[in-house]
Amino acid sequence: MEKILIVEDDETLRGELSNLLSNSGYEVLVLTDFKNSKEEIIKLNPDLILLDINIPYLNGEVLLKSLRDDKVNTPVIMLTSSNKTIDEVLSISYGADDYITKPYNPTILLLRINNIFKRMKKSFDYLEYDDLKIYPNKGIIVKNGEEFYLTKNEMLIFTYLLNNRGNIVSRDDLMSYLWNSDLYINDNALTVNISRLRAKLYDMGYNDVIVTRKGEGYLLK
Known part of the structure; x- marks a missing residue:
């Protein structure tokens, strides 16, 4: 806002x-x-x-x-x-x-x-998620003037979930998206990146906003 x-x-x-x-x-x-x-x-x-x-x-x-x-x-x-x-x-x-x-x-x-x-x-060229401003090309998220840095994989995952906010995104879809972005990522690496992204969002005051739907994928609240 x-x-x-x-x-x-x-x-x-x-x-x-x-x-x-x-x-x-x-x-x-x-x-x-x-x-x-x-x-x-x-x-x-x-x-x-x-x-x-x-x-x-x-x-x-x-x-x-x-x-x-x-x-x-x-x-x-x-x-x-x-x-x-x-x-x-x-x-x-x-x-x-x-x-x-x-x-x-x-x-x-x-x-x-x-x-x-x-x-x-x-x-x-930024996106918004509540009070966060996301700059994909710079790899940063800004909250109240404070900058938080994401890796390329973390940023791509977050922006993909954000562009599909409220909808379930399967792990296969996420991995295909990352492959199409010329980034190699396997199933284990995706789990690690999701975990790191959640930890960084927690540091920004956003806890449990990436929901795991067992057998289906992830959903950004």
């Missing part, structure tokens, strides 16, 4: 945004400490930021520039009640991914958010 951080000091608008996003299936984070806004944003580590231009202590455009200067590349949609061209120009030049004026159309806002996440997935 993608995490969206709302940086908006207007309590009413903040509540409306929070309800809209949570009802649309996003995990909502809310910034309340505007005095230390940059530090709080980095600590919260959201997937996307909705940033109002007129926030206390630090102008939203200045905050955006400061984040980009610190190599924080989290996508940002600027929110503003101003229709001045200069605000849009500054926001985009400082690294905003999109810019929307208030009062906003909820459907349009959700579409723009969805488009950004689609571009991110295409760009970074």
Whole structure:
């Protein structure tokens, strides 16, 4: 589930945004400490930021520039009640991914958010499993900013189970898939790799998510 951080000091608008996003299936984070806004944003580590231009202590455009200067590349949609061209120009030049004026159309806002996440997935080529981001080409899984490394066999097994989530995958199917990926693996090696994959998922907080169905195969919950 993608995490969206709302940086908006207007309590009413903040509540409306929070309800809209949570009802649309996003995990909502809310910034309340505007005095230390940059530090709080980095600590919260959201997937996307909705940033109002007129926030206390630090102008939203200045905050955006400061984040980009610190190599924080989290996508940002600027929110503003101003229709001045200069605000849009500054926001985009400082690294905003999109810019929307208030009062906003909820459907349009959700579409723009969805488009950004689609571009991110295409760009970074990752899969998702609950709060895990899986990067098959890099052999890593990321959870809350922490990286976990899988071997090539472990990654191929996990992604195959993930692409068939909720369905039973036979051992023969898994071995055929690995053979087609130019990796030699026999029955014993598959058992060892499944065991190691389970142990690594356990370290990420996922226990018993790969279920063994005796005589049938495996199922990813």
